[in-house]
Amino acid sequence: MSGGPRQADIGARLTFDLGKAGRTACSLPPCDVPEADLPPPSLLRRKLNLPELSQVDLVRYFLALSRRNYSVDSGFYPLGSCTMKYNPKVNDKLACLPGFSGLHPLQPLETVQGALALMYNLQRWLVEITGLDAASLAPAAGAQGELTGILMIKAYLAERGEEGRTRVLVPDSAHGTNPATAAMAGFEVVTVASDSQGNTDAQAVASALDDGVAALMLTLPNTLGLFDPNIGRIAEMLHRKGALLYGDGANLNALLGRARFGDMGFDIVHLNMHKTFSTPHGGGGPGSGPVVAKGHLAPYLPTPVVAKEGEGFVLATPERSIGRVGAFYGHFGVLVRAYAYLRTLGAEGLRQVSDNAVINANYVLARLRQAYHLPYDRRCMHEVVFSGSRQRAKGVRTLDIAKRLIDYGFHPPTVYFPLIVDEALMIEPTETESKEALDAFCDALLAIDREAEEEPQVVKEAPHTAPIGRLDEATAARRPVLRWRRGGGSES
Amino acid sequence: MTSWATPYIANTEADHQAMLAAIGVASVEELFADIPAEFRIGELGLPPALSEPELVRELSALAARNRPVDGMPCFLGGGAYRHFIPSVVGEVIGRSEFATAYTPYQAEISQGTLQTIFEFQSMTCELTAMDVANAGMYDGASALAEACLMAAAISGRRRIALLSTLHPHYQAVVRTYAFGRGLAVDVMPPDGLALGEEHACLAVQQPNFFGYFLPDAEALARAVHAAGALFIVSADPISLGLFRPPGEYGADVVVGEGQSLGSPLSFGGPYLGLFACRQQYLRQMPGRIVGRTSDAQGRTGYVLTIQTREQHIRRERATSNICTSQQLVALAATVYLAAMGKQGLRQVAELCYHKAHYAAQRIAQLPGYALALSGLFFKEFVVRCPSASGGPSEVNRALLARGIVGGLDVSQYVENGLLLCVTEMNTREEIDRLAEALAGFGGGA
Numbered sequence: 001m002s003g004g005p006r007q008a009d010i011g012a013r014l015t016f017d018l019g020k021a022g023r024t025a026c027s028l029p030p031c032d033v034p035e036a037d038l039p040p041p042s043l044l045r046r047k048l049n050l051p052e053l054s055q056v057d058l059v060r061y062f063l064a065l066s067r068r069n070y071s072v073d074s075g076f077y078p079l080g081s082c083t084m085k086y087n088p089k090v091n092d093k094l095a096c097l098p099g100f101s102g103l104h105p106l107q108p109l110e111t112v113q114g115a116l117a118l119m120y121n122l123q124r125w126l127v128e129i130t131g132l133d134a135a136s137l138a139p140a141a142g143a144q145g146e147l148t149g150i151l152m153i154k155a156y157l158a159e160r161g162e163e164g165r166t167r168v169l170v171p172d173s174a175h176g177t178n179p180a181t182a183a184m185a186g187f188e189v190v191t192v193a194s195d196s197q198g199n200t201d202a203q204a205v206a207s208a209l210d211d212g213v214a215a216l217m218l219t220l221p222n223t224l225g226l227f228d229p230n231i232g233r234i235a236e237m238l239h240r241k242g243a244l245l246y247g248d249g250a251n252l253n254a255l256l257g258r259a260r261f262g263d264m265g266f267d268i269v270h271l272n273m274h275k276t277f278s279t280p281h282g283g284g285g286p287g288s289g290p291v292v293a294k295g296h297l298a299p300y301l302p303t304p305v306v307a308k309e310g311e312g313f314v315l316a317t318p319e320r321s322i323g324r325v326g327a328f329y330g331h332f333g334v335l336v337r338a339y340a341y342l343r344t345l346g347a348e349g350l351r352q353v354s355d356n357a358v359i360n361a362n363y364v365l366a367r368l369r370q371a372y373h374l375p376y377d378r379r380c381m382h383e384v385v386f387s388g389s390r391q392r393a394k395g396v397r398t399l400d401i402a403k404r405l406i407d408y409g410f411h412p413p414t415v416y417f418p419l420i421v422d423e424a425l426m427i428e429p430t431e432t433e434s435k436e437a438l439d440a441f442c443d444a445l446l447a448i449d450r451e452a453e454e455e456p457q458v459v460k461e462a463p464h465t466a467p468i469g470r471l472d473e474a475t476a477a478r479r480p481v482l483r484w485r486r487g488g489g490s491e492s
Numbered sequence: 493m494t495s496w497a498t499p500y501i502a503n504t505e506a507d508h509q510a511m512l513a514a515i516g517v518a519s520v521e522e523l524f525a526d527i528p529a530e531f532r533i534g535e536l537g538l539p540p541a542l543s544e545p546e547l548v549r550e551l552s553a554l555a556a557r558n559r560p561v562d563g564m565p566c567f568l569g570g571g572a573y574r575h576f577i578p579s580v581v582g583e584v585i586g587r588s589e590f591a592t593a594y595t596p597y598q599a600e601i602s603q604g605t606l607q608t609i610f611e612f613q614s615m616t617c618e619l620t621a622m623d624v625a626n627a628g629m630y631d632g633a634s635a636l637a638e639a640c641l642m643a644a645a646i647s648g649r650r651r652i653a654l655l656s657t658l659h660p661h662y663q664a665v666v667r668t669y670a671f672g673r674g675l676a677v678d679v680m681p682p683d684g685l686a687l688g689e690e691h692a693c694l695a696v697q698q699p700n701f702f703g704y705f706l707p708d709a710e711a712l713a714r715a716v717h718a719a720g721a722l723f724i725v726s727a728d729p730i731s732l733g734l735f736r737p738p739g740e741y742g743a744d745v746v747v748g749e750g751q752s753l754g755s756p757l758s759f760g761g762p763y764l765g766l767f768a769c770r771q772q773y774l775r776q777m778p779g780r781i782v783g784r785t786s787d788a789q790g791r792t793g794y795v796l797t798i799q800t801r802e803q804h805i806r807r808e809r810a811t812s813n814i815c816t817s818q819q820l821v822a823l824a825a826t827v828y829l830a831a832m833g834k835q836g837l838r839q840v841a842e843l844c845y846h847k848a849h850y851a852a853q854r855i856a857q858l859p860g861y862a863l864a865l866s867g868l869f870f871k872e873f874v875v876r877c878p879s880a881s882g883g884p885s886e887v888n889r890a891l892l893a894r895g896i897v898g899g900l901d902v903s904q905y906v907e908n909g910l911l912l913c914v915t916e917m918n919t920r921e922e923i924d925r926l927a928e929a930l931a932g933f934g935g936g937a
Contacts, residue, residue, distance in 0.1 A: 025578070031843055031847075048619075048837060050832070053833065067589065071588055071593040087588075094555075101757070102560025102563070144630060285762075286819075323671075324665045326630060328572065346539065346542075359508060379523055431500075431501050432501060434507070435511060437502070466600035467600070
């Protein structure tokens with residue numbers, strides 16, 4: 001028997017419920033200065049309802065919660081499009097060095113030269129990896145990198161008197177962030193269909209392309225895990241019409257050391273440090289989404305960028321910068337980890353990353369294609385998208401397959417995305433997984449396919465081994481309970 | 493394929509051969525055949541790979557070229573604050589079950605993350621006295637910008653009003669986001685409020701960039717509401733341990749920088765945006781939201797909910813493009829608030845208040861120095877440096893030479909103004925050292 005909260009009802013009791021008046025988990029120094037007068041009570045807080053826990057109860061509570069999480073360190077986590085690779089421990093340790101974690105963003109620049117040198121080098125390496133000209137590390141996450149990039153395009157076009165370009169083209173296979181970003185930047189979104197091969201339909205791009213188009217947002221390889229061989233032609237088409245090519249770098253893991261965005265005609269891209277460069281995903285952030293641009297867009301980069309001045313480094317504002325996207329300089333703590341990752345791998349190692357990511361995905365493709373429908377029947381890059389349509393015909397949905405995988409000890413792949421694939425199962429193994437891990441995962445999916453035939457109920461009622469069963473999401477949305485209240489009352 | 497090995501790749505040469513055979517290709521090159529020949533590259537120009545000991549040496553050397561403020565008396569604030577971080581915070585967020593998971597799409601195996609988000613939302617609501625909160629945003633500045641966009645979407649109005657005492661970096665971020673949506677931004681001095689029918693909101697900072705509270709927040713809230721606009725308050729969460737929460741004086745949206753709640757300075761990030769609002773704006777809120785529900789057996793569980801606001805469902809009609817919620821930083825804040833608890837957070841806030849007032853009083857007594865502003869302040873205040881000192885930047889330089897990190901030079905807003913910050917981390921001895929050093933630069937003027 002373990003101490004601490006019982007597993008069965010842990011969800012029902014929060015820190016607010018577990019405490020007792022008078023307990024505390026911290027100790028603070030006594031006041032060593034004469035106390036000043038406090039303002040009148042009308043300006044002060046009357047009550048503060050925070051938990052009152054002893055330190056050991058607090059630790060046990062959060063430890064118990066941590067055991068209810070699946071993570072990369074627990075096992076295989078092939079969540080497509082999220083690049084859940086192993087996160088090296090040394091990188092975490094280095095980011096916590098007091099010489100990094102103890103730096104105030106506004107302290108004199110001469111006292112932070114090591115940090116600026118790190119950022120400067122990271123900017124240079126991202127430029128080299130992408131084949132573009134200049135980088136800013138300021139964006140906080142991929143989605144903010146997208147917004148930054150599209151705002152730079154907007155500012156660039158405005159400066160050229162081309163405000164008439166009010167539309168952004170987005171393929172139907174794109175991440176939801178792409179259209180949401182374009183809308184946030186004030187553009188009208190035009191969806192472009194994919195062709196029967198899973199590529200961007202060049203014909204559809206051509207017919208949507210006129211003087212009103214600002215840019216095409218393209219993920220390469222796309223969310224089907226496919227590299228679009230027409231990329232050069234598409235870039236040319238856009239540029240001939242005065243439009244720009246925006247790259248969503250979410251899938252850079254497939255291209256490291258193989259091909260570069262700049263060479264292929266992209267004008268600007270954002271990268272995801274937490275995907276490609278292996279910084280921990282944190283349960284949903286913090287990420288980091290640097291943007292890298294060609295020369296004509298470089299003056300519009302957000303402030304600050306790190307520049308070299310003589311022997312030292314400074315924070316600079318590009319000439320026509322779109323301004324700030326965050327209070328300071330981006331997620332420095334994440335950037336330290338990305339720097340450490342790049343230094344560990346070097347050029348040869350990065351190429352090994354993409355080689356193994358692509359081999360692993362194609363191996364999964366090869367092992368599962370007999371049992372699962374492959375909507376685009378060609379070799380993939382770093383991820384493979386199957387459809388659960390055959391299993392659905394037997395009454396088992398992709399959601400059921402995902403839940404059943406939990407019983408086999410795996411994190412399910414991304415499901416029901418991309419939207420253009422019916423009952424999609426999007427599997428991204430990443431390069432850090434071994435053949436044995438892939439075999440075990442494929443064996444599980446093959447077993448589930450047999451179960452769908454022989455005992456579908458087992459699949460449809462999964463998971464059977466998780467700490468909790470399928471949750472009632474409909475009620476959660478209809479009658480939202482979004483915070484703790486004394487006595488457990490609900491909202492509104 | 494070379495025999496080169498890295499600890500982060502598992503497959504061996506033999507694995508490759510077996511896998512390529514199963515795939516049905518002779519070499520890995522064939523898998524990259526879709527990349528047109530003209531775009532294939534040779535080796536990248538990057539420095540050679542390092543082993544772990546070499547890496548530790550290089551990064552340690554870079555870190556050693558910095559002078560962290562933890563090693564010195566530090567009086568620098570301005571949006572990033574040095575507060576005590578209990579050891580339990582690092583212990584919990586260091587658990588790789590939390591750190592190496594991702595967005596909790598699969599609720600059955602993500603209850604750890606989901607339940608801590610629910611805790612975070614609950615604590616944010618308690619702190620701010622608001623009805624609902626999201627799971628977290630990038631930082632205080634972008635949370636404020638999102639709040640302004642939300643106000644514009646709710647009201648259908650096209651102008652955003654900011655009080656001029658808002659942190660200049662926050663103003664800049666609001667401008668960047670407003671540029672996207674084509675919204676105008678008007679900056680108004682506290683004594684020259686001019687809200688019109690086009691204004692979606694007024695955004696203020698409490699305490700403001702210079703450390704001071706609004707003289708009459710309720711009256712301001714009434715004026716904003718009379719203009720049909722939303723009242724947005726960017727609050728210092730530590731101050732909320734002692735001072736009245738914005739929900740009690742009329743705020744419609746409360747945002748804030750959550751770094752103070754258990755996260756290190758880390759040269760400006762990753763930090764945490766707090767975001768809370770009134771119930772009626774729930775469906776316009778940006779960001780992730782977690783709700784409580786149950787499974788078929790009646791066991792309590794948590795799920796991502798109200799997702800029809802979000803980009804992965806609504807695409808171009810989403811309330812925001814944000815996907816992540818700074819989860820690990822929000823977890824740090826959750827553990828911090830649980831550890832500090834009811835008494836601890838108030839104690840931290842009181843220590844800041846008393847120490848800052850002690851420091852202000854000592855410095856104001858020095859010949860040539862004065863407090864530049866009047867009113868109620870919390871942990872920051874502006875000192876007017878004597879002209880003989882050469883101004884705030886000279887004062888900071890001289891302080892650094894004595895091993896003290898001074899304040900923020902705000903002379904572009906307040907003549908000879910130096911913004912000083914004092915928290916529970918500053919001892920009386922440090923404050924006395926600061927005062928003695930400052931006395932030496934005054935020239936007795």
